[in-house]
Amino acid sequence: MDPLEAIKVTFFQECEEQLSELESGLLAMEQGETDSETVNAVFRAVHSIKGGAGAFSLEPLVRFAHVFETTLDDVRGGKLAPDNNVVKVMLRAADVLADHVRAARDGGVVEEARSQALAAALEALNGEAPLAPVVSAELDDMPGLEFTPLTVSEDDGFGDDFGFTPLAAGIISLEPEGPALRTWTVLLRPKNALYAKANETGLLLRELKRLGDLQVSIDRSELPGLAEMDAEHAYLTWTILLTTDRSQSDIQDVFEFVDGDCDLSITAEDFAVSPAEIGVLGGDEPFDVMALIQQAQAEVQAAPAPVIMAQAFAGPASPPAPAPAPLAAAPAVSVSSPPPSPVAAAAAVAPDAAHGAAAQQATIRVDLDRVDRLIDLVGELVINQAMLAQRVTESGVPRSSNIAMGLDDLEHLTREIQDSVMAIRAQPVKSVFQRMPRLVREVAAMTGKQVRLVTEGEGTEVDKTVIERLTDPITHMIRNAIDHGLERPEVRVAAGKGPEGTVRLSAVHRSGRIVIEVSDDGKGIDRPRVRQIAIDKGLIEVDSNLSDEDVDNLIFMPGFSTASSVSDISGRGVGMDVVKRSIQGLGGRIAITSRPGQGSTFTLSLPLTLAVLDGMVVSVCDHTLVAPLTAIIESLQPKAQDVRAIGPDAYVIAIRDTYTPLIDVGAMLGYRTTPLDPTKGVALLVEGEGGARAALMVDAIQGQRQVVIKSLEANYRQVEGIAAATILGDGRVALILDVDNVVAARRREKARSDAKLATVG
Amino acid sequence: MPAASGISVLIVDDQMTMRALVRNGLQQLGFTEFRDAVDGEDALRQLISRPSHLVISDFNMPKLDGLALLRAIRGHPPIAKTAFIMLTGRADRELVQRAVQFGVNNYLVKPFTVTILKEKIEAVFGPLT
Numbered sequence: 001m002d003p004l005e006a007i008k009v010t011f012f013q014e015c016e017e018q019l020s021e022l023e024s025g026l027l028a029m030e031q032g033e034t035d036s037e038t039v040n041a042v043f044r045a046v047h048s049i050k051g052g053a054g055a056f057s058l059e060p061l062v063r064f065a066h067v068f069e070t071t072l073d074d075v076r077g078g079k080l081a082p083d084n085n086v087v088k089v090m091l092r093a094a095d096v097l098a099d100h101v102r103a104a105r106d107g108g109v110v111e112e113a114r115s116q117a118l119a120a121a122l123e124a125l126n127g128e129a130p131l132a133p134v135v136s137a138e139l140d141d142m143p144g145l146e147f148t149p150l151t152v153s154e155d156d157g158f159g160d161d162f163g164f165t166p167l168a169a170g171i172i173s174l175e176p177e178g179p180a181l182r183t184w185t186v187l188l189r190p191k192n193a194l195y196a197k198a199n200e201t202g203l204l205l206r207e208l209k210r211l212g213d214l215q216v217s218i219d220r221s222e223l224p225g226l227a228e229m230d231a232e233h234a235y236l237t238w239t240i241l242l243t244t245d246r247s248q249s250d251i252q253d254v255f256e257f258v259d260g261d262c263d264l265s266i267t268a269e270d271f272a273v274s275p276a277e278i279g280v281l282g283g284d285e286p287f288d289v290m291a292l293i294q295q296a297q298a299e300v301q302a303a304p305a306p307v308i309m310a311q312a313f314a315g316p317a318s319p320p321a322p323a324p325a326p327l328a329a330a331p332a333v334s335v336s337s338p339p340p341s342p343v344a345a346a347a348a349v350a351p352d353a354a355h356g357a358a359a360q361q362a363t364i365r366v367d368l369d370r371v372d373r374l375i376d377l378v379g380e381l382v383i384n385q386a387m388l389a390q391r392v393t394e395s396g397v398p399r400s401s402n403i404a405m406g407l408d409d410l411e412h413l414t415r416e417i418q419d420s421v422m423a424i425r426a427q428p429v430k431s432v433f434q435r436m437p438r439l440v441r442e443v444a445a446m447t448g449k450q451v452r453l454v455t456e457g458e459g460t461e462v463d464k465t466v467i468e469r470l471t472d473p474i475t476h477m478i479r480n481a482i483d484h485g486l487e488r489p490e491v492r493v494a495a496g497k498g499p500e501g502t503v504r505l506s507a508v509h510r511s512g513r514i515v516i517e518v519s520d521d522g523k524g525i526d527r528p529r530v531r532q533i534a535i536d537k538g539l540i541e542v543d544s545n546l547s548d549e550d551v552d553n554l555i556f557m558p559g560f561s562t563a564s565s566v567s568d569i570s571g572r573g574v575g576m577d578v579v580k581r582s583i584q585g586l587g588g589r590i591a592i593t594s595r596p597g598q599g600s601t602f603t604l605s606l607p608l609t610l611a612v613l614d615g616m617v618v619s620v621c622d623h624t625l626v627a628p629l630t631a632i633i634e635s636l637q638p639k640a641q642d643v644r645a646i647g648p649d650a651y652v653i654a655i656r657d658t659y660t661p662l663i664d665v666g667a668m669l670g671y672r673t674t675p676l677d678p679t680k681g682v683a684l685l686v687e688g689e690g691g692a693r694a695a696l697m698v699d700a701i702q703g704q705r706q707v708v709i710k711s712l713e714a715n716y717r718q719v720e721g722i723a724a725a726t727i728l729g730d731g732r733v734a735l736i737l738d739v740d741n742v743v744a745a746r747r748r749e750k751a752r753s754d755a756k757l758a759t760v761g
Numbered sequence: 762m763p764a765a766s767g768i769s770v771l772i773v774d775d776q777m778t779m780r781a782l783v784r785n786g787l788q789q790l791g792f793t794e795f796r797d798a799v800d801g802e803d804a805l806r807q808l809i810s811r812p813s814h815l816v817i818s819d820f821n822m823p824k825l826d827g828l829a830l831l832r833a834i835r836g837h838p839p840i841a842k843t844a845f846i847m848l849t850g851r852a853d854r855e856l857v858q859r860a861v862q863f864g865v866n867n868y869l870v871k872p873f874t875v876t877i878l879k880e881k882i883e884a885v886f887g888p889l890t
Contacts, residue, residue, distance in 0.1 A: 003785050004785065006781075007778060007781040007782055007785060010777050010778050010781055011778040014776060014777055014778050040821075041823070043821075044775070044821055044822075044823070047821060047850050048775070048776050048778075048779075050850070051776070051779060051850045051871045051872070052776065052778040052779065052782075054871060054872035055778070055779075055782050055871065055872040057872075247794070248769065248811075249794075252811070265839075266811070267812055267839065268812075289802065289805055289806055289809065292805065292833050292836065292837055293801075293802060293805065293825055293829065293833055295833070295836060296825075296829045296830070296832035296833035296836055297825070297829045297832075299832050299836070300828050300829050300832050300859075300863070303859070303862060303863070
């Protein structure tokens with residue numbers, strides 16, 4: 001790839017990061033966090049996008065970013081107070097900026113009217129049009145300023161009145177031709193560890209000698225008298241003048257193996273360091289960089305503001321232009337930014353160190369394919385390890401033997417590797433949550449409702465695949481919450497609520513799963529209406545006896561849509577059943593609770609990873625199956641008196657005074673035709689989505705095990721009642737039960753037979 | 762006349778894009794020794810443990826901005842002579858003036874061309890071979 005193209009890809013990736021920083025910064029400002037670091041971070045995000053866009057000549061993006069930046073600069077400079085109104089405009093501008101970035105990336109076009117409207121709104125905020133007409137202007141001379149050209153560059157717009165320091169004969173003294181010979185000062189102070197690791201200064205010096213001429217002097221001043229001398233302590237410091245044509249890194253390489261075991265400084269003669277200063281170069285007590293930084297920052301702050309050339313701000317609020325300072329012999333001129341107030345200037349150079357530290361984490365970018373390949377391989381490793389363990393057990397090696405114990409260690413280690421590898425794919429849900437404020441703004445604007453979005457637990461981590469597939473369901477649920485859940489402001493006020501509704505989006509880890517909740521404080525589910533719609537659509541019988549919970553769950557039924565007219569917002573006939581299906585596709589469950597007049601809560605529970613599963617291994621008619629452990633509430637051996645027949649081949653089982661449908665897994669999967677005698681098997685009490693319970697009859701339980709999920713669909717095809725497959729320790733393939741599907745299939749069957757009975761009756 | 766390959770450069774910018782652009786420009790000019798730093802503090806730590814001949818640094822960065830970095834470099838004798846070129850996003854005269862007060866050797870306005878980058882470096886080091 002053309003290097004510039006590659007950089008462009010990086011640029012767009014970075015833009016995404018900056019856009020999300022921009023949005024979270026603005027949201028923080030909306031909450032009243034208008035400290036200089038937040039404002040500066042927001043400014044920096046837009047500034048950086050503009051800077052990069054300029055390098056790639058992305059004109060529309062640069063133009064919009066420039067207007068945005070100008071307004072932000074006013075906020076930063078204290079000229080514009082970031083009140084709610086200002087921040088709201090900026091949030092909308094951030095959305096448009098995001099559109100511009102994506103348009104530039106994907107070759108689209110941003111709706112010109114919208115972009116212009118927001119640019120105008122931004123300009124209205126700072127009370128003036130931005131002065132510089134962007135890209136080209138910044139390379140040109142500043143308008144109205146006349147400069148004597150600087151010695152070398154003539155395009156810079158600043159004169160030699162600045163007195164830049166040319167270093168022509170300065171820092172590096174290179175020979176005119178041929179390899180340059182330079183003299184380096186190498187200061188070497190071994191630490192005790194250097195000798196302790198059997199390294200030798202003499203050998204290092206011999207290595208250095210191979211690079212060029214050496215002059216070695218030794219500092220023995222720290223050497224104590226013989227009596228006090230500690231034989232294992234390092235007392236000596238060497239100063240080596242090395243004249244060589246080799247590079248600094250070549251010299252550095254000599255010390256490769258003693259890195260960290262000595263204080264070392266390699267400087268060209270021009271950088272010469274006095275021996276007294278070697279202590280600052282990575283000694284036992286690290287040189288206090290922070291002190292140097294703080295001093296520098298204090299000095300930058302304390303420095304008198306430079307004489308401003310001239311200032312002519314046309315803005316209504318601007319103070320009268322100060323008398324031109326001597327330097328400004330040039331005619332009055334427009335400067336693109338006002339002199340920052342001392343406070344703002346101080347803030348700009350003294351950011352909160354802790355805050356910055358949190359924002360900057362050491363990261364590397366890795367191709368996702370590589371990670372997935374690793375995860376796949378680790379999956380194979382886990383299976384192989386399990387198979388090996390099983391074979392060792394089968395070969396009669398006692399559990400206390402070294403081999404068995406070694407295998408235990410291996411298993412432990414394998415698990416840790418697996419967890420660590422999974423953690424690579426784990427990402428905070430922030431990336432999904434961050435898209436929601438924009439959605440809420442848009443839907444609120446479309447519906448004329450006032451909405452406040454509250455997010456919690458953005459840092460909760462879950463597998464990247466899960467995250468990617470969460471966006472659509474969450475988007476849909478939030479739209480629903482605003483469109484169907486929340487009332488219009490006047491209705492809310494009439495109901496004694498505040499005019500602004502709240503939609504809450506939260507994520508939390510709970511017992512090995514991630515639980516995401518979308519709740520609103522709206523009117524709750526209109527149960528009579530839901531029931532009527534379900535009847536009208538033939539989903540339930542007119543006289544069905546349904547609990548409130550059952551009614552709430554009707555909204556998940558395929559084809560159900562409560563909107564009497566299909567609205568723009570909640571999709572076209574795409575109902576909650578689609579949401580439910582996609583959540584189930586991720587091995588997740590969805591449930592709803594609702595209280596009339598107080599709102600509804602959708603709860604999603606999802607596995608943290610799609611690659612492994614804690615399962616209960618069971619046998620059914622000589623087949624081995626795996627049931628997800630998370631779905632199992634308990635297992636029990638049914639007693640004859642607890643089992644009741646309620647129809648042909650239909651049984652229920654009494655578990656603590658509640659009748660629960662009994663599902664014969666073997667019959668359901670077609671493994672057997674004659675039903676299993678319930679008292680001869682084991683019942684797994686499971687909970688499907690929406691809290692529906694059933695007892696799954698299996699022949700026997702083999703044990704619990706973590707299994708690596710292999711897609712059945714990818715290798716065979718989708719099978720009703722089966723979620724995926726796995727390979728067991730003995731090499732056999734076992735199918736993983738789709739508990740939700742099994743329970744739901746049973747319910748559908750029951751509903752049909754009930755309907756039949758009703759017709760007959 | 763210094764050879765570009767003999768000048769080691771520390772590129773300081775919180776933007777990976779900008780660092781890559783500067784590096785790309787320097788490569789075209791024949792430079793071979795560069796390191797990256799993500800902010801002023803990172804740059805200072807790197808310089809102290811291993812000096813560079815030239816620092817090309819952004820101004821607006823988290824933690825320690827370009828101006829304070831410049832001041833810190835000039836205030837620390839072992840590295841005080843390091844050449845320093847300030848990258849600025851906008852033709853902000855006041856900022857450049859402040860940088861001059863602290864001994865900046867030149868400045869570079871983003872976006873820049875390779876030609877301008879060369880000119881600015883030559884203004885500091887003299888014509889490159």
